[in-house]
Amino acid sequence: MTEIPSADAPLKIGTRGSPLALAQAYETRSRLMVAFDLPEEAFDIVVIKTTGDDRSLIDADRPLKEIGNKGLFTKEIEEAMLRGDIDIAVHSTKDMPTVQPDGLELTCFLPREDTRDAFICPSVDSIHDLPKGATVGTSSLRRRAQLMTVRPDLNIVEFRGNLQTRLKKLEDGVAAATFLAMAGLSRPNMTEGPATPIAPEDMLPAVAQGAIGIERRSNDARAKTMLDALHDADTGIRVTAERAFLAELDGSCETPIAALAELDGDQMRMRGEILRPDGSKSYAGEINGPAAEGNTLGRKLAQDLIAQAGPGFFDWR
Numbered sequence: 063m064t065e066i067p068s069a070d071a072p073l074k075i076g077t078r079g080s081p082l083a084l085a086q087a088y089e090t091r092s093r094l095m096v097a098f099d100l101p102e103e104a105f106d107i108v109v110i111k112t113t114g115d116d117r118s119l120i121d122a123d124r125p126l127k128e129i130g131n132k133g134l135f136t137k138e139i140e141e142a143m144l145r146g147d148i149d150i151a152v153h154s155t156k157d158m159p160t161v162q163p164d165g166l167e168l169t170c171f172l173p174r175e176d177t178r179d180a181f182i183c184p185s186v187d188s189i190h191d192l193p194k195g196a197t198v199g200t201s202s203l204r205r206r207a208q209l210m211t212v213r214p215d216l217n218i219v220e221f222r223g224n225l226q227t228r229l230k231k232l233e234d235g236v237a238a239a240t241f242l243a244m245a246g247l248s249r250p251n252m253t254e255g256p257a258t259p260i261a262p263e264d265m266l267p268a269v270a271q272g273a274i275g276i277e278r279r280s281n282d283a284r285a286k287t288m289l290d291a292l293h294d295a296d297t298g299i300r301v302t303a304e305r306a307f308l309a310e311l312d313g314s315c316e317t318p319i320a321a322l323a324e325l326d327g328d329q330m331r332m333r334g335e336i337l338r339p340d341g342s343k344s345y346a347g348e349i350n351g352p353a354a355e356g357n358t359l360g361r362k363l364a365q366d367l368i369a370q371a372g373p374g375f376f377d378w379r
């Protein structure tokens with residue numbers, strides 16, 4: 063077992079307070095307890111409220127991107143870590159900007175779970191079976207654009223809040239269906255219910271969907287030792303390639319973007335898609351190559367799509 067430098071004080075694990083975020087923090091703590099044979103008391107879970115958790119902002123039905131897109135769920139957590147109030151931060155990597163602030167790094171990824179989206183609908187099992195003009199709820203720009211390419215007749219409304227809130231809205235007839243990441247259902251153990259996984263061919267997931275990422279201060283030797291032991295190399299390679307794709311395209315959350323890198327031995331297959339927000343145009347592509355060059359593959363795929371889309375594609379921004 064690796065020796066932990068100066069393990070006297072508990073390791074402070076920062077997280078948001080949502081059921082999904084807490085489940086991710088508990089999973090991280092359990093893995094550290096096993097890896098280093100430590101008791102629960104060796105850790106403190108510190109809940110931090112972020113802009114994205116501010117009910118007064120969230121309850122107003124404004125699209126998330128208007129509230130402040132980049133780092134909506136991460137800014138306050140990163141500030142706490144830079145101050146030393148927490149030592150590590152557990153995130154859904156999907157919510158993370160592609161670049162971390164000076165002094166912090168995101169280099170630890172837990173084994174990736176189901177990357178697919180789920181179709182949540184009490185009445186039918188597929189998007190294609192929804193009645194003409196049906197109302198569906200989502201606050202995701204990507205899902206909205208992808209839906210509009212296949213079902214331009216649907217009435218898409220802003221849908222926010224945790225799983226319970228959304229299910230209640232479906233019950234109340236506010237919408238016929240909604241969408242969630244499969245990983246967001248399984249982590250807090252809420253797979254029961256009207257959820258059908260959607261194949262990536264039908265809805266390519268968001269960059270890094272289903273991957274928990276753990277951030278730390280660059281100069282924290284204890285945190286580095288602990289997180290190095292949890293890191294899953296394959297997940298790291300996949301997520302890094304997808305984030306390179308995202309960085310090359312945009313970086314902000316204003317463009318509907320999807321990507322999925324998969325490994326077969328030392329080979330990577332990566333699919334990507336960019337869309338106009340209204341679904342009127344979408345460009346998709348695929349690239350294959352050595353996993354060791356994942357970063358380059360991600361950037362190349364992004365450039366291919368930019369070339370396909372032609373000049374002016376991003377003009378609506």
Ligand SMILES: NCc1[nH]cc(CCC(=O)O)c1CC(=O)O
Pocket residue numbers: 154155156157241242243245246270271272273274
């Ligand atoms: N945007 C919120 C968010 N961030 C991460 C997940 C799910 C878990 C994951 O993909 O890691 C979700 C919920 C969702 O998209 O349904």
